[in-house]
Amino acid sequence: MSMPFYVAPEQVMKDRADYARKGIAKGRSLCAVSYDDGILFCAENTSNTLRKISEIYDRIAFAGVGRYSEFDQLRVAGVRHADMKGYAYSREDVDAQSLANAYAQMLNHTFTHEMKPMEVEILVAEIGDERNRDELFHILYDGSVVDEDRFSVLGGEADAIAARLDEAWADDLDLGAALRAAVGALAGEERTLVADDLEIAVLARSNGRRKFGRIEGDALTALLG
Amino acid sequence: MTLPFFTPDVDPGPDFAGLLRRQGRDPEARIADAASHPLTIMHGTTVVAIRTAGGVVMAGDRRATSGNLISHRSMEKVFPADRFSGVAIAGAAGPAMEMVRLFQLQLEHYEKVEGHHLSLEGKANQLSQMVRAHLPAAMQGMAVVPLFAGYDLQRGIGRLFEFDVTGGRYEELHHAATGSGSLHAGTVVKIGYRAEMDPSDAVDLAIRALFEAADDDSATGGPDLIRGIFPIIAIIDADGFRRLEDDEIRSRFEALLGDLSPSNTRGSADDGARPDQEVDR
Numbered sequence: 001m002s003m004p005f006y007v008a009p010e011q012v013m014k015d016r017a018d019y020a021r022k023g024i025a026k027g028r029s030l031c032a033v034s035y036d037d038g039i040l041f042c043a044e045n046t047s048n049t050l051r052k053i054s055e056i057y058d059r060i061a062f063a064g065v066g067r068y069s070e071f072d073q074l075r076v077a078g079v080r081h082a083d084m085k086g087y088a089y090s091r092e093d094v095d096a097q098s099l100a101n102a103y104a105q106m107l108n109h110t111f112t113h114e115m116k117p118m119e120v121e122i123l124v125a126e127i128g129d130e131r132n133r134d135e136l137f138h139i140l141y142d143g144s145v146v147d148e149d150r151f152s153v154l155g156g157e158a159d160a161i162a163a164r165l166d167e168a169w170a171d172d173l174d175l176g177a178a179l180r181a182a183v184g185a186l187a188g189e190e191r192t193l194v195a196d197d198l199e200i201a202v203l204a205r206s207n208g209r210r211k212f213g214r215i216e217g218d219a220l221t222a223l224l225g
Numbered sequence: 226m227t228l229p230f231f232t233p234d235v236d237p238g239p240d241f242a243g244l245l246r247r248q249g250r251d252p253e254a255r256i257a258d259a260a261s262h263p264l265t266i267m268h269g270t271t272v273v274a275i276r277t278a279g280g281v282v283m284a285g286d287r288r289a290t291s292g293n294l295i296s297h298r299s300m301e302k303v304f305p306a307d308r309f310s311g312v313a314i315a316g317a318a319g320p321a322m323e324m325v326r327l328f329q330l331q332l333e334h335y336e337k338v339e340g341h342h343l344s345l346e347g348k349a350n351q352l353s354q355m356v357r358a359h360l361p362a363a364m365q366g367m368a369v370v371p372l373f374a375g376y377d378l379q380r381g382i383g384r385l386f387e388f389d390v391t392g393g394r395y396e397e398l399h400h401a402a403t404g405s406g407s408l409h410a411g412t413v414v415k416i417g418y419r420a421e422m423d424p425s426d427a428v429d430l431a432i433r434a435l436f437e438a439a440d441d442d443s444a445t446g447g448p449d450l451i452r453g454i455f456p457i458i459a460i461i462d463a464d465g466f467r468r469l470e471d472d473e474i475r476s477r478f479e480a481l482l483g484d485l486s487p488s489n490t491r492g493s494a495d496d497g498a499r500p501d502q503e504v505d506r
Contacts, residue, residue: 080229102228
């Protein structure tokens with residue numbers, strides 16, 4: 001009978017975290033930026049169909065980086081969670097915070113109990129009636145939740161992008177300015193990103209009941225200037 | 226509430242009702258064992274839909290009745306199903322409202338999960354399945370008979386669908402009416418209908434139809450000028466679903482009442498009272 005080798009829990013956790021981080025770093029990054037009318041999401045994504053940013057509920061959006069199949073599963077679970085809650089109670093009772101907690105619980109469970117952790121980093125964003133009620137919950141592969149304001153960056157090069165975004169960000173950005181700041185931060189100095197490389201969406205206070213909207217095609221090209 | 230996560234073999238996909246069932250919240254009324262004598266419950270009444278050039282007009286009165294009593298004066302029976310379609314209901318008010326709510330959620334849920342919306346025909350079939358699932362309740366006097374209409378984005382036309390209590394789905398090319406006053410409302414629409422109608426004319430026709438239905442059917446409510454309650458009328462076209470403002474409906478009603486007033490009518494009360502004298506002359 002063979003004895004399993006003893007591995008220190010610290011080592012197990014570290015190996016899993018490294019594995020997840022490596023997976024996440026393979027993909028392209030994305031960022032969410034608060035602007036005067038809501039929250040702008042900007043992802044580097046050449047695909048027109050495999051989305052990284054999507055609608056969860058009236059005021060709530062989801063964004064994910066890493067392994068597509070995994071964050072898409074999380075996205076669908078989020079839509080289900082929100083729709084079920086809205087059906088059982090009322091539309092007003094659906095909030096990003098409880099969804100973020102549910103995600104955190106799920107990711108943490110997978111991280112500690114399953115064969116492999118999920119190679120994803122996700123963002124749950126909600127806009128309020130006023131700007132100071134906007135919420136950005138950044139959730140990591142191990143279930144840690146970070147509540148961010150102004151902007152949030154997900155993905156392998158998050159630190160470098162966040163540093164660039166920090167410089168470009170201002171209190172009074174309108175949609176166009178926020179978009180250019182986000183695209184500039186994602187691209188860095190050596191590259192230029194054009195409309196085809198980008199997936200852009202907003203949660204805008206000026207939209208109707210469903211605040212989520214995509215910015216594509218000519219509208220996007222015009223905004224990029 | 227925990228995150229609804231499923232293994233592939235039991236995943237409900239984009240079906241919201243399926244999801245509810247998996248979570249132990251069956252959305253369909255199970256009342257087969259309930260008392261078989263009819264209950265006195267609220268009923269909503271007359272709704273009509275008219276196809277126009279480039280879209281559809283839907284309209285419904287505001288009255289709900291329980292037996293011979295008026296139980297609600299401002300009930301809404303015309304709802305947006307999603308951005309490009311609407312649903313109008315007649316029948317038992319409680320189950321009808323629930324059906325509309327679930328239908329709206331079904332369409333939105335599908336759109337969010339799949340990333341694109343259902344075709345218009347897909348939406349009509351969804352509703353048909355919901356009506357069919359409701360059949361046991363319908364057999365006990367709680368029938369719900371909706372109308373569904375919308376703008377077909379693929380074909381660029383307005384389309385409308387009628388249903389029966391068994392879930393039968395029938396596409397109508399011109400107009401449809403359902404509910405207790407549908408005989409009168411339907412006849413008015415039938416006479417006034419023209420192909421490729423202007424939406425504004427169709428709105429006037431719908432107003433006239435509901436007025437005539439209210440005139441002859443006690444369960445259909447007419448315009449309530451004292452309380453300011455008017456039928457709900459919506460236009461659905463390439464720009465989506467939009468409900469007309471009450472003020473606009475009020476002014477259209479006032480125009481209709483002006484047309485119908487005795488001084489403008491050939492067969493006025495004055496003439497009718499003395500038929501003999503006319504003959505004598």
